[in-house]
Amino acid sequence: MSCLNVLAQTGRIKGIVLDQDKKPVEGVNVSADGKTTTTDETGFYMLTVPAKQEVIIVFSHAAYGKVSQPIQVRPNEDLEFYPVLNPTSEQLGTVIITPESRQRVSGVTNIEPATIKTIPGANAGVENILKTLPGVNSNNELSTQYSVRGGNYDENLVYVNEVEVYRPFLIRSGQQEGLSFTNTDLVENVDFSAGGFQAKYGDKLSSVLDITYRTPEKFGASAQASLLGGSLSLDMISKDKKWTAVMGARYRDNSLLVKSQETKVNFRPKFFDYQANVAWRPNSRWEVSFLGNISINRYNYQPLTRQTNFGTIDEPIALVVFYEGQEKDAYETYFSALKTSFRVTDTFTLKLIGSAYEANEQEYFDIAAAYYFGDVNTDFGGDFGDVSITQGVGEQLDHARNDLNAFIVNTELKGIHDLKDSNTLIEWGFKYTREDIRDRLVEYQVIDSSGFSLNPPIEFLPTRDQPYTPYTGPLVPYQNVRALNYTVIDRFQGYAQWSRKGHLGESQIWMNAGVRAHAWNVDDRSGTGKYQYTFSPRAQFTIKPQWKRDMLFRLSGGLYHQPPMYRELRDSSGTVQPNVKAQQSIHAVFGGDYSFRLGKNKRGFKLTAEAYYKSLTDVNTYTIDNVRIRYRADNNAVAYAYGADLRLNGEFVPGTESWFSFGYMKTEENLNNRGYISRPTDQRLKFAALFQDFMPVLPSVKVYLNLVYNTGLPGGSPSYADPYLYQTRLRDYRRADVGFSYVFTENNSKRPDGHWLKKFKDLSLGFEIFNMFDNQNAITNTWVRDVYSKNQYGIPNYMTTRTFNVKISARL
Incomplete structure (x- = not known):
């Protein structure tokens, strides 16, 4: 960027x-x-x-x-x-x-686009910055997905220009994702709420990311190229200033990162997208805009070999795998939205928004893996690092032919009454959504360990001690999922909310109260679907005492629902359950912030603190494998989450914004009254730092640091394991990315007219180090079985190692 x-x-x-x-x-x-x-x-x-x-x-x-x-x-x-x-x-x-006051009173975090563009990361962009905020967690640098305060990836709302954006349905691995929907080159404003958000936002349980693309004021262009791809953007405006357009094209190639992993591969990805936001303003009261996106992602992956060393220093063990076959995935999305805004009077504005989203996704793979594992040779005089004594051998075949087509249309009418004389704002809206999903799911896995085919882990538990107890039943795949689903979901949503600024004694106060209603029906051609309804009241209250210190306190919360999307309707066997209920959360957030200035230059700082509690019912439990979520689709659990977040941000270096974040969170679930256990997103501690600086001797050299530490997530156990019998965690996630940039245009104001650098607003050359300390971070475990000792070994699947990147950026 x-x-x-x-x-x-x-x-x-x-x-x-x-x-x-x-x-x-x-x-x-x-x-x-x-x-x-x-x-x-x-x-x-x-x-x-x-x-x-x-x-x-x-x-x-x-x-x-x-x-x-x-x-x-x-x-x-x-x-x-x-x-x-x-x-x-x-x-x-x-x-x-x-303009910061609106975000401050409602507890919204505003992120500057300049910060988003400069901070390094393996998947740089808006989501890369979100992961440095308290309460936001991810242990996968190849993914743009994130969890917030105990929620999962499906519980986050994302809007671009007031239009909801959807994540892929079939995606199972972060390295398959390619490009995030949000084009950072086009962004003007980013607001993020980690909970307790207003009724005008949709029905999700965890967070809201609200992004606005910019309106150009004159012609401009920018370009960026690096070892990970490139981008080009244009700003255009007509002579009469009635037409404006901002557009961008991006290409990404993850080979640099994927080839740094332990698995040696032939990798031929093609991740491309094009976006445009065109606006027409015929007069002072009326504006029409169009937002379009085409995204074409091709993921061709052919693994060759892998060696993973684990165990201890005294007893090192290694897993060696030889692969045959390949994976060919394709994820194509086409998105368009038309929005018109008309200021009926000086206090009343109407907005009409229509959008259409189509996704065509396929996952085709046949990959055979032959493995052996055992003790590692530590003799420098011999074959150092090779497996010298084999403890187990086996083979595994993974097969999939998964196809999905999703077509989603939305129509929404919004009204805004800004009664300035009484400091009152009234907002309302109605929305209709139709989701048409066609899905074929065919996948299986066959495992042969030490010459004995392993049967499914749940149905055949008594016979898992082969070869000591012979098994005479039929040979079946270890895992086998087959389903063909045609699903149509109709949704009707509405909201109304009221906001007012006022005084309580000498203190300033701000109040917001609203309610959402949601009705939906799932038609899966079985005739068993029925309409369901939810009502979600929400409120916020903010007070700013008339103190010498600039302090502000907020209380927000309410009843939040998440009516199921298609992915939440599909159970672990692939079957759609049309009457899955909406998950429900009673959410309370109490927080505040303290703004102050320090130093002789009176640089600004802000300390923000929040404590939160969620009580969840009708919980739809799930498992996570990399970024793939599979639900039980039965609403048979209750859960809770609580924690506290702290963030100190400000000008640690004059003219730049940096911050330090800390979070503590605990979330547990109780399935069928069996007792409380950790949820898959129970990441207890979080520390992150985002720092910007420049070298005093060479002020044209900028330095950027992105540091994240998360404690380990549950998920070290096999996905089929009973979570009540098998509770293990992955290792802690530690990552530091650093970037250096030489800005050629730093002293443009001192250069004479006509100098060639005067043509550029920015021209810079950057060098980045991803995973600077080469930490080994695991996303999942591969489970292999030693048939003689009857032990199962969890071999970590490590993420990317230390990687170097070079980029050049230019902006006119």
Whole structure:
């Protein structure tokens, strides 16, 4: 991604200049920080101003009095301001406009796009930054999936320009994912809520990621190329400023990362996508925009050999595997959304959104693996590192022919009543969704350990002591799943919420209350599906005492439901259960933040703390293998999650934002009243640091550090094992990524006009080290059996090792 000059960030202020009759005024001179523009015939203006500092914006016209207003914007943020000009009197505003206040009172974390683009990571982007926040966990650097406060990957809402985005259905491995939907080159604003979010957001149990793509103000272009791929983006605007477009194309090749793993492979991936956001603004009240995406991911994988060393220093053991066969996967998605916004009156706005999403996914593989394991030769005079004494041998065949087509359409109407005179905001909306899923699932696994075919682990438990007890039954696959599903889901959703700012004594308060309703029906051609309903009341309360210290306290929560998507309806055998209930969570969050300044330069810092508790019923339990989730689809469990999150962020280095995060979380479930055990996402401790700096001797050299430590997840046991009998954890996840960037345009302001670097807003050359300390992080275990000792060995499947990357970025 483009490495921006974080010491020279800007934002934009825009809006419509009105007269005393609330009519647009053309030809108003707008100036701030030495820059000037003029309103068009619709009264519209847009002006770029420095971020993170107060400037005075002045509106002047020969027939009206002058208006002056102090403003302060965040980097890359659009701030709307609608001044009213009077015929004679001059006006001076006294309130500093701070766009951060909206996120602060509602407990939303705002992430600057410049930070997203600069921080290194094996899968750099928005999700890479989210994983450094408290309460957000992942132990897979090849995946963009993440869990929040004990939830799983399916419990997170993602919106781009108010349109919901869906994750792949069949995806089972992080290295298959390719590109995240979000194109970082196009992002203008990123808001994230880890819980206790408002009723206007959809029905999920864990989090909301709300992304807005930018509106260009002039032509621009950026390009980036590295050993992992490249990207190109364009900003375009018409002469009359009524048409704008931002578009980007990306290509990604994960070979550099996949080939750093222990398995030697032939790997030929092709991950490509194209996105465009086009907007038309015919007048000051009406805007129409189109968001489109085409994503084509081809994953061709041919494993060759693997050797994994485990055991102890005194008794080292190694697993050696030889492979035959290959995997050919394809994930194609086509997405389009049309949104129109019309300002009916100065206080009432209507929005109509329609979207369509189609996914065509296939997983085809036949991979045979022959393995042996045993003691490792530690004699430097012999075959050092080879297996000298074999303890077990075996073979395994994995087969799949899985196809899925998903077609999802949405229609949504929203209304916003901004009653400025009473500091009240009323929002409502209605949404219809139709999901048409066609799915063929055919996969099996055959295991031959030491010459004896292993039968399924659950149904044939008494005969697992072969060869000592002969088995005379039929030979069947160790695992076998076959299903053909045609499923249609109709959903009707609605919400209404009320927000108000006010005072309680001398303290400022902000209140929000709302309710969601959701009705759905699953038609699987069996005729057994029936309509189900949920109602979800939610509320937030924020108070800012009139203290000398800038402190703020928040309380939020309510009743949250997650009506099942298709993946949650399909049980472990592949059969769709049409009457799976919505999972329910009573969620409470209490937190606050303290903003302060330190040092002689009065750099800004903020300490945020939150404590939360979730009580879950009708829980749909599941297992996780890499990033693949398989549900029981029976709602036979209850669960809870609680924890605390801390984050300190601010300008540890002038002009840059860094932060340190810490989280503690515990989540357990009780299946069929058998007692509480850890859930698959029970990751107890989390520490992360994101740090930006520059070298004082060479200020053009920027340094970026991304550090994550997570304690081990449950999941070290075989996926078929009874979790009540087999509770083990993976090893702790430790990872540090560091990036260095030389910014050629750092001193452009001092260069003479005509210098070739003056053509660039940014030109930089970067060098990145992924997994700098070469930590061995495991995502799952491979289980092999020693037939003589009847022991099972869990051999870790390690993620990527230390890897180096070079990239070049340019922005016009």
